Amino acid sequence: MRLATDRGKPWLAAVVLLWSCHAGAQAPVQPASAASTAVAQDIPFAPAHDTIITQKSSPDAWGGERTGNEPTLSDRVVSYTIDADLDATKHAVTGKEHMTWRNRSDRPVSSVYFHLYLNAFQNEGSTFLTERKVLASDGGSRGVGVLKKGQWGWIRLQQVQQGGTSLKWSFVHPDGGPEADQTVVRIDLAQPVPPGGTLALDIDFLSQLPRVVARTGWWGDFNLIGQWFPKIGVLELPGERGATQVRWNVHEFHFNSEFFADFGLFDVHLTVPSDYTVGAVGQLQGAPEQKDGKTTYHFVQGDVHDFAWVAAKDFKTLDGTYEGPGSPKVAVRVIYPPEYEASAAPSLKSSIDAIGYFSRTLAPYPYHTLTVVIPPYNADEAGGMEYPTFFTSDAYKYVEPDTYTQMLSDFVNIHEFGHGYFYGILASNEFEEPMLDEGLNEFWDNRMLRERHQDLVLATPFTKWLGITPHIDGFQYERMTAFLQRPHDPLAQNSWDRLSSLSYGTVYSRTTTAMHDLEARLGQPALEKAFRLYYQRWRFRHPSVADFRAALIDSSGNAKDVDEIFNDYVYGTAVMDDRVDAIDTSEVLPQAGVTWKDGKETEVVVSDLDKQIDKQREEWKKAHPKAKPGDPGPFPWHSTVTVVRTGVPVPELLRVTFEDGTHEDVTWNDDRRWVRFDFTKPSKAVSAELDPDAHNLLDADRINNSLTNTPDGAASRRWTADIAAVLQTFYSMLGTL
Structure with missing residues (x-):
């Protein structure tokens, strides 16, 4: 996900009924009272707060390292066969899902847990919107759009069956979130799943998209459909990601969190109005089928852990391919609105370039497709979001070379594609460890x-x-x-x-x-x-x-x-913060006092010493009539550079430059809080700089990394010249009017 820090608006939301029923929807089958974490569980939840992991996983975690000789890229724990029908007028998806899931644990499983992510947008009481009130107050968030009447989103389970038996469900709060949150649901099974056994569920559901507020939703005739289907949580085993016992990792949908799911196979039929353009995770199977003004698309993708799609009216497409060592031929498609046609070609190029770079530096891209979606005007919150083989980008009406528009377009495309590796293939837990993605x-x-x-x-x-x-x-x-x-x-x-x-x-x-x-x-x-x-x-x-x-x-x-x-x-x-504290210099002159040599005492008095120094200076001037300021003189110089540390110790290089243009590098690589480095040279030290090659960017204040004994007006002269050039151009422009 691309983090946006400049999109904050005052958070205002209307109070709505807890259940905003879609017209014609069946009443949900559920117990009379919604349960929370007080429900008895055979298998506990992953902790809500103690999530930092310091113990590495066991070698056989998640089935062990993939050798490449297995029949599938991943150990497919789950499969989803979904038939989805988009009501483009209501921005609602009617879905029938057949899910199979394998119990990898050594114990029977009598209840399973599903994510219902869209319920984060159904009312102000969700964990997502509750946290938003606090966390977004600093203005550093995306996803702060205001939902008005008719713009809320939700997902309803209409029926869940196991082998023809209807099941009951209840909402739970694994992280202790508000009771109104309904982003995690517990489904109690009619028949437990034995160790190593497979569960099959048939789920009828209805998903109402919100107006685009964060990562998913609609605007006008544009529908970005992400986190839209009931998705089973992850059952972790001991030795996997810090787990010491079998546990359900199924967090509520938090404001800044993203996702975590098992690898599997997705086989999805999407039915939309025939005048809509469709793109999705995975490969299109055969030609789309048209009937009664609607078209059905069939997408299949294995070895991924999520499925998202787009359906938009009057959008266009631009196609390209990537071919590289170790990868299949990759069909790359950009789907874009006409008003942002300028973004299409740059997005195609930077995406193909990114496939090449990541393939070369990490490993070849293993999938056959990549789909890039450019959102329309007023739907920018849908931009900058990643799914396997599918991501959304930024939109620009003009993309001019060597301007911020080209830079941002390239960077967002590279970043969102890169998630295909760090979020997609290296499927870390984005809830608990966003650093890894x-x-x-x-x-x-x-x-x-x-x-x-x-x-x-x-x-x-x-x-x-x-x-x-x-x-x-x-x-x-x-x-x-x-x-x-x-x-x-x-x-x-x-x-x-x-x-x-x-x-x-x-x-x-x-x-x-x-x-x-x-x-x-x-x-x-x-x-x-x-x-x-x-x-x-x-x-x-x-x-x-x-x-x-x-x-x-x-x-x-x-x-x-x-x-x-x-x-x-x-x-x-x-915090790291090293600084150059002082530069002290002095000439190394003959010293007054008593010395002993060969058993004889010699005393040098100050008055005689001054005459001796003056004489040496005069003789040196005569011998060096063309000497320039800064050249070595009759006496060497002693320079002391003091460096001070106010943070954690790091290896540092100190570069000391002398008046004659030479420099000397010394290493500071110990735990001392301050050090004085001494130099005796023909010239005095005029400047000192820590980390001149910028290896330690973690230094909190790099301005104090350098110090000079003489004022340097180069910077001020540069800025003065730049400002003068701007003014000159401005006045010249005025003169042409």
């Missing part, structure tokens, strides 16, 4: 930009016309937005136990910065090799932060640097 993906995206020599461009078409095209390095930008001086939450924290949405947002930027600094310590080849090992071990499984750490150590052999980054930043909230 959002953070690592953001880091890999910036590596791609760095390889392409593509900075973040801040220019607009107008400033470009003026001849001004400011750029900033991607990693420097991430550092600027990482709140390094006052981090409130560890990177390994879950998505909801955070001070604010801005704090959650540092999952992107602070993880990127931490991985940048780890890469500087290990070296780029070593870090890339470690990521490839992580991918190889955990593709089509569900790793934890501890598993990622283990892969880094096992590959690099450098436990010290990896542990320092993890202990201080991933598991902690440490």
Whole structure:
């Protein structure tokens, strides 16, 4: 998901009835009273708050490492066969779902738990909208649109059957959320599922899309349909992601959280009005079938853990392909509204480029399709969202080269495609460990930009016309937005136990910065090799932060640097801040006093010493008539550079530059809180800088990393010249009017 920090609006929502029944919908079959976490359970829930994982998973977790010789890419735990019919006028989907699920545990399962994500948008009492009131108050969130009358969304279970027997269900609150939340449902089975056995359920459901508010919904004739069907939770076993016993990992839908599900097979028929364009996860099977003004599309995709689709009237398509070593031929399609045609070709190109980069640096892309959706005007909250083989992008009416529009278009496409690896194939738990998806993906995206020599461009078409095209390095930008001086939450924290949405947002930027600094310590080849090992071990499984750490150590052999980054930043909230505190210089002159040599005493008095020094200076001037200021003189110089540490220790390089233009590098790699480095040179020290190569971007204040003994007006002269150039251009433009 792309984090938006500039879309906040005052949160206002109307009070509506708890049950907003769709016209003609059957009344739900359920007990008279909704149950909560007080319901007796044979199998407990994963903890709601103690979610940071420090113990790596067992080697056989999730069926063990995939060798590539198995009949399927993943260990398919679940399968969904769904027939869905879109009522485009009401933005509602009538669905019939046949789900099979395998009990991987060693005990019978008598109740199962499903996510009903759309219920986050049915009233103000949901966990999602309750948390939004607090977390979005800092203005650092997306998903803050106001839902008005007729715009709420929900999902209703109309019937659930096991072998022809109707089942009952009740709403539960695994995280202790508000009673009004209905995003997790417990279904009690007529027949328990034995260890290793398979459960088959037939579910009739009705999904009412909300107006686009976050990740899913409608606007006008556009329908982005995500998290729209009943999805079973994940049954984790001991040794998997910190679990010590069999447990249900089925969190409520939190405001900043995303998703977690088992791998499986999706076989989905989508029926929509015939004048609508459709795109979905997976491959289209055969030609669509038309009947009575509607068209049915059949999509199938294995080895994924979610399914989303789009149905939009009057949208267009642009197609391309990717072919690369180890990958099938990939059909890439961009689906876009006519008003944003300018975004289509750039989105196609950057998506194909991203397939190539991720295939080369991690592993070949394993799927046959990639679908990119550009939302229409007023539906931008649907943009920047990822699903397997399918993502939504940003929309621009004009995409001009070397401007922020091209930069943002490229970056969003690269970022959302990258989720196909870190969220899709490396199916980490986005609820509990968003760092493994959002953070690592953001880091890999910036590596791609760095390889392409593509900075973040801040220019607009107008400033470009003026001849001004400011750029900033991607990693420097991430550092600027990482709140390094006052981090409130560890990177390994879950998505909801955070001070604010801005704090959650540092999952992107602070993880990127931490991985940048780890890469500087290990070296780029070593870090890339470690990521490839992580991918190889955990593709089509569900790793934890501890598993990622283990892969880094096992590959690099450098436990010290990896542990320092993890202990201080991933598991902690440490601050780093080193500074150059002072530069002191003095000439090394002959000294007054008594000395002994060969048993003889010699005394030098001050008056004689002054004459001796003056004489040496005069003789040196005569011998060096062309000497310039800064050249070595008759006496050497002693320089002392003092550095001070107010945060955690990190390896530092100190570069000291002398008046004659030479420099000397020294290493500060210990736990001392301050150090004085002494130099005796022909010239005096004029400046000192810590970390001149910008390896330690986690430094909270890099401005104090350098100090100079002489004022440098280069910066002010540069800015004065730039401003003068802008004014000159402006006045010239006025003169042509």
